[in-house]
Amino acid sequence: MIEFHQVFKRYSGGHEALKGVSFGLPRGEMAFLTGHSGAGKSTLLKLIALMERPTRGQIILDDINISNVKDRQVPYHRRKIGMIFQDHRLLFDRTVYDNVALPLIIAGVSDRDIPKRVRAALDKVDLLTKERQLPIQLSGGEQQRVGIARAVVNKPPLLLADEPTGNLDPELSEDIMNLFAQFNQVGVSVLIASHDLGLIARMKHPVIALKEGRTIRNELAEVDFA
């Protein structure tokens, strides 16, 4: 699903966030990305979603070299990816339902299908009863689940999550991770950046550990890439 080939990222300020990262996430696989803050986890996810462009190296997503994706095409690229953030990035002036419906409206899904699909997504994250509420009325864990429902509502083949449990207590964190695992079981590829090592260890999925922009542990390394 995702391939990184010797990817470097240097920000305009001179900070080198990634120094030659290579790995491959097979289709339908779920993996964790760990490392201290500043190790380059967020940068790596941003490169996949084309929020940043790599300085060097190649990134292949769904058999497409994303260096060739032109700026105009970036929105369509992002529709293949469901993104989840630590701070949820919900629109606080809209109801839960409207937040989840947003990707469908943007993609041009017909009016007829939207309610069905929104409710299906809300059902999966167990928030069906709260569709009329505003995000501010929900708990942190519920807000994160709204974020997940929004990420999966248009059924993207890939989910990226950046510290999805960063603000949650351990029990809720485990619920959220299990939720990702369920999506993975139906064929969605999942890459989760997290520093919750205990939780990651229990999940038994491949791990890539980053330190100062380099992989120090890479359970998805492929021999070909070296």
Add this chain to the structure above:
Amino acid sequence: MSNHKVSSKKSSATSYKVSLRDRFRTALKLHKENSIQTLLDILRQPTNSLMTILVLAIALALPSAFYLFMTNAKAVSQSWDGGIKMALYMEDSATEKQAQDLLAQLNLRPEFEQVTFVTKDDALREFKDYSGFGDALDYLDTNPMPYTITLEPTASFSDPKELEALAQELAGLAQVDQAKLDSDWIKKYNSILTISEQIATFVSLMLALGVLLIVGNTIRLAILNRREEIQVIKLVGATDAFIRRPFLYAGFWYGLIAALLAALMVNVVFVLLKQSTSQLAQLYSSEFSLLGLAPSFTLGLLVIGALLGLIGAWVSVRKHLKDINPQ
């Protein structure tokens, strides 16, 4: 969380693609929704938008008022054109007989309503009365005034250019010294009108530019206000067109509402002025009546207002949306 249902059908797990037909339909629906929503937003928050719309309306009302003024000023001068008279001055050597012959000839021509002969004595008396040189003229041995024929063209023959040509023709006749039209002051009036028109055009263009800038700035602030929302929408795959649309509609509505208001303002001023101008016209025993904004002009004003709003928003959106990217 055991009751989380996740579809077990592999085929339906990923289906982010949407058919063209659905996309087209949704785009139409979004246009409808965006247009109505932005209009409601503007009308619902009068404090935010009222000042902008007022400024825009004034900027649009001024050129319209200029235009109205110019049309009326031209209409006034046209009503004068009918009153142009011509005077033929005979050469000093011409005899009264020759002058009378010419008079008879001119009487036959269809262009003239009335042809009058003025003797040297009459001319001198008139000149004395009007010039203030009365006593000085008494010292002259001979009457310096020529025989004069005054001509009043018919109403159907009042085009200044045709009259000019006719005057030249008559000036070429034997014994005629010169032919003068009393239209000089109308010419001056008309050239002042032309200059005013040019100034008005220039000022109108400046004001149109002002409208563009005001709408552009209003839209810029709206974009900055919704910065975070735009970032989120971009993250979930919104195209620039999707993000742009509500802002373009907002600009369109600003322009259109302001143009409506401008037309209203000009019409109110028109109604207020109509009374007093008709009184003034009566004093001059003129039939002149103030002309209002033609429906076609009002329509044009609305179109121009809406277009300026749209263009101003477009420029602003182009410039500022690029700078907002998800972090």
